[in-house]
Amino acid sequence: MKKKALLKDIAKKVGVSIATVSYVLSKGKESKVSVEMSEKIKKVAKELNYQPNQIAKSLKSGRTFTIGLVVADISNPFFAHIARIIEDEAAKLGYTLVFSSSDERAEKSWGLIKFLINRQVDGFIIVPTKGSEDQIKHLKEQNIPFVLIDRYFQEIPSNYVVIDNFGAAYKAVERLIVTGNKKIGIIAYGNSLVHMKGRIKGAMAAMENHNLKVNESWLKEINFSSIGEDVVNGINGLLLVEEPVTAIFFASNSLAIHGMKQIDKLGLKVPNDVAIVSFDQGEAFDFYYSPITYIQQPLTELGKEAVKILVDEISDPEIGYKQMSLEAKLIVRESCGKASLR
Amino acid sequence: MKKKALLKDIAKKVGVSIATVSYVLSKGKESKVSVEMSEKIKKVAKELNYQPNQIAKSLKSGRTFTIGLVVADISNPFFAHIARIIEDEAAKLGYTLVFSSSDERAEKSWGLIKFLINRQVDGFIIVPTKGSEDQIKHLKEQNIPFVLIDRYFQEIPSNYVVIDNFGAAYKAVERLIVTGNKKIGIIAYGNSLVHMKGRIKGAMAAMENHNLKVNESWLKEINFSSIGEDVVNGINGLLLVEEPVTAIFFASNSLAIHGMKQIDKLGLKVPNDVAIVSFDQGEAFDFYYSPITYIQQPLTELGKEAVKILVDEISDPEIGYKQMSLEAKLIVRESCGKASLR
């Protein structure tokens, strides 16, 4: 095994001091080292296949060029997609990503964040879970740069990049109304996070503004940890009752997937028995016999902006918070039924 | 902003040396520091919210407790799923994951690996791309522990965890034969990686052993970078010809997704016009009007074993290579047609 080459080794071989080698290799043209010396050093560095030890650099500089990414679950296509965009964007700026999945659990998220702080990440991009307010406050107190994505806490000023969930849900449900539905169920996660609240409020606002009855029992709130059961019960509660709904708005991809399976199981047909609109993309949406109408989030923009804001703050801690709310698009397909012209 | 607490700060506050504090905090019970002293130090450490600087520890110890994960594309559900399993497993053992996507490009993979080596990762878990043999050899020369997953290089002894691709593909195609298909097309990536070769060979072996004609032109090799076009052409070349095939074996999830879209576009029906079997799971497979029969890879086992082998080698560099080939399961559903009893 060839031992790893150090500055010391190069210095010895060339016959100069470590400092000189460091100058040449880290400053490039800027250094005041003579050209011949520079060339010689670079040549030897290449010969020995010198690779600087980033850990040592980091200890010295206090910067690791590492970003901690905390998402709910990297295996969820929505987050995997975002992760990929963030990865590419971060790489362009010389940053590496360390990632972890919080499973929407505050304790787990807290453990991960502490862990990554010890690892001296330069900043975080976080999909905050319910109940993680203290963690976010802690980051602020410690002056560790971070950007929240997908959700944020209204009462905690911070950087964030989210989408206009209210507006998107409004559009989605309005579509269901235009196609003639008067009784519309909502299946959403039952947590108190703004993004979900926004979607629920947007959906309800659409109904109210179109003078539809808003029945409390048509809102089914699902627990992330028991999604399977809960959605089945929710769907049954909406469709297998005295006065069933004629359409359902799913507030997320995974909710829709579970919901569609149950609708299939009940032998109901989309969109005639029940119309559907969902949030987020999904491979399955394209292949469903009645392609699903959905809200398409601008993930690329979201990821890019998040990285940009984070890196800007890392470079200039005094820069001040930035908030962005991006518009989402409604992709209309068959599952919501046809608009009736009356 | 509270400044970060260091060992020095604790030492000063308690009135002892840095060394003593280090003993107490890192050795726990093992240290020979008196109980009262220990208590006092721990108390102050908590007060000051001391968090050890892992970078400094790493520089000293030469270990970062970080694993570099290089996959083809983290946004691909197959890899995202594996990443999640590896993340959990690594976390249990105290390791963090740094990940990057190679896009199946050797140059990119090389850049990532060098980058991560500089970052002093303790080891790698890699999905090697075509043409990355030199990179793997380099890791061996540098004695950097690594485990290849999904694929490996036959001519380079190393750790790896893969599945029995030959056997899995054999089973898959045999199924198509049992359901009465005599002309079977193969859509696979056209690279020289063992996993793809294994799948193609397995598929062909099944045909040969059942005395079916194996037509060269029924094997369509797809370029990863032009998958969209290539699959369309491939499907057309199999189905819109003089003597069309009656069934298609897709060697990966993404190939199947593209293929299904084209089959739909041609107005053909699965499984009557064309039967389908694919590799890998996919949400879309469940929702296709004719649920797709597929090969289910044991991802959990694969991820867990990979981490285990890697961490074992990190702990004991002399341990020797380990190779694992796991069995995959064929999940039979409608897309392959019904077995005809003749």
Place this chain on the structure above:
DNA sequence: TTGAAAGCGTTACCAA
């Protein structure tokens, strides 16, 4: 039982 000091691989200040 406690502490001084060397050292991990770099960088950068200050001198030469």
Place this chain on the structure above:
DNA sequence: TTGGTAACGCTTTCAA
């Protein structure tokens, strides 16, 4: 233009 050396925060050997 070049080099000695302190410093980054921690661990660990050796001595007290």
